[in-house]
Amino acid sequence: MKLAKRLALTTTAVALGVAGTFLATTADAAPAQPAVAKISVPDALKVPDGNKLTGVFDAKGVQTYTCTDGAWKLLEPAATLSYKSDKSHRPVALHSRGPVWVSTVDGSAVNATAVATSPKTGTIPEVLLQATATRGTGVFADVTYVQRLNTSGGVAPTTACTGTEQVGVPYSATYAFYKPAK
Known part of the structure; x- marks a missing residue:
């Protein structure tokens, strides 16, 4: 439980720090989106017609697992999403249990549920x-679909566990957000 509380406090502290820093250095509008790189998307993960890509962000964080009945089970993700420019990665959102993504730029948020997976x-x-x-009315307003692509890491430990152990496993991914095409 101590790790969960620490993770929650750390996520909150990061969110406040990132929001303050980012808002102090940017205008009210969300950053312009990069041209969509060639991202390979499995057929099972294609977004239905009638939706358009509105944001692509790199994510780095951890997948937190907890020991339940002697096996590792996913507890929650905790990641920072960044806008990648030629010069830097600017944090723009936090990803956590729900799953939920919350913009540190404008406070907008999206909750979602998995509808398809593609193992790697x-x-x-x-x-x-x-x-x-x-x-909200910002970057995540009216989002219809989210894709988690280009995943790396984050796999549950293969070792046995006991009690209420928790472990955070580093991962990275690319998140793509879609809204209705109007």
């Missing part, structure tokens, strides 16, 4: 998620 050897699967709720 040696890493967490790529996933297509459908939005279940959105909040």
